[in-house]
Amino acid sequence: MSVQSHLDNLSSQLNLKQDEKDKIKKSIETLSDRLNRYFDGQLIGHFKFGSYTRGTILPRKADEYSDVDYMVIFKNPKEYKPQTLLNYLKNFVNYYYRSSEIHQSHPTIVLELNHIKFELVPAKQDYWGNIYIPSSASSYEEWIATNPNAFNEKLTNANIRYQSKIKPLVRLMKYWNRLNGSYLTSYALENWIVENYYWNCNSLKDFTYSTFEKLTYNYNDPQGYKQKVDRAKKIIEQTKEYERNGRPYSAESEIKKLFPNF
Template sequence: MPVPQARFTELLADIEPSPTTKSHASGGHSGIRDHLRTQEEFKDRYISSFLSGSYARDTSIRPRTSADGQERPDVDIIIVTNFETSDHPDDVLNEVCRALEDGGDGYEVERINKRSVRVETWQADMDIVPVVQTSNGYMIPDRDNGTWKFTNPPVHTSWSAEQNKRFGGRFKPLVKLFKWWRRINPSGKRPKGFVLEVLVSLHAPTAETHYGAAFAQLLTNIDKAYGFLASLDQKPFIADPADQSNDILGKVKLAQWKDFIDKVRVYADIARRAQETDDMDEATRQWRRVFGDRFKATANPAKAASYGGFAAATPLAAGYTFPDAMAAPASKPRGFA
């Protein structure tokens, strides 16, 4: 007897970013985009901007709580510019940094990353990524090797929406469950983010409507697909939906991948036991090992009858909306990393 679907939809509602978090994300990215669009030294560089990453694809989960007790969303902002790929990435990112810091409404730059400029405000932590548009996508600067690389975030966003249709609306919830499982049972920094989405697309059952059964099968299928290769110290090539020549595991080290597959194997067994047992208390205990103590308990039917059955499911939160609001920038730069 599987744990009721209600327990999984309740967990999904619980790990959804709160309305306050979404509002802060909206205010943060709107302020950054307006600042760069109007900044005196940068406005001639600015062409357009759009959101990227999990917030754009509606696959984010609630942020971790920071040291000050806040849940700040992590937002990726793409700034389409008229830079040229002959411009050195260091020069491009430094110019974006100066534009962000400039003026009375300037922002505090936390650091310059490999391909972006990081700004952290009370509302949101944001990575600002300058790009140059091409005929079939965008080129992104890479400080590490001084070159520009192809990317196409809008394709990732449309691809994710297509997968959600293919799964009957269950793709994005499964991605969120997968991300939450990774947070509760970490095995290192990578794989993360979009890689997890692609793995769900490749290995989750599209027709299974029960989230517990679908998640257990997802882990089992990933182990079957890559476990033997990992035992041979090999990592697969998994194509980027936006560029079939690009391996989305390119940033994942072999040791990280092996640790991830080992973790998948362990929890695939736990999830199978949770699905196969006839003891509701035991099933709940196993699922709480998978998803942590935010996964609510369900009593055995005999116990549940004494108080009128199982608890009703909480409706799954709706998708993101971004009201117009301005970010509150910080006062002075702390330097680069």
């Protein structure tokens, strides 16, 4: 094998297989039907968003914390506060699912099933159609505006522009991030990748090398994360050195330090 074949094979494995897709799809359909029945007449709508809709979610085998983001927009005529809507969702999941599968992680309700985890996000909508979700616990504001699926088009366009290499690259980088403590949020990592420019990159290997060479950290980032980034850069540098010296097997062994099989 080679670095290229290893990254290609791994990125393929990091894509959801059909049986996992079918299970998630069935769970989403069940969730949707139960929301309609339980909140009859109280909702404007509900829908999935996030990495699942972008095709960049990792399989549970590679990331036990993989989840499907699901937004529930309440009519909320009495302008209830976020915690009230969170309580509504918690009551809903307690009604249909075992309580051991449920917990609150502000500003979401987490529903953990055997094969997937849902992050249920309560929301409200104003007269002009703007959507608001609860802000983080540390924020002074109770609600923040959001456009939950706006990033999808941005990522899709980048994927097209770079010959369908961006989504496989995102999955690889999310896998690396997961193996190294998930310091970067999924959205922040994906957005940073999409914002990058990739000159003279053709293969997934080229894109991976370029991404790590661009990866930086801030002064205030944890020392542990800085060390992991520095280590990754050294591995990429050594991998390229092995390739220049005609040592493909050594290069493959080196890159597996960053991207081991799972």
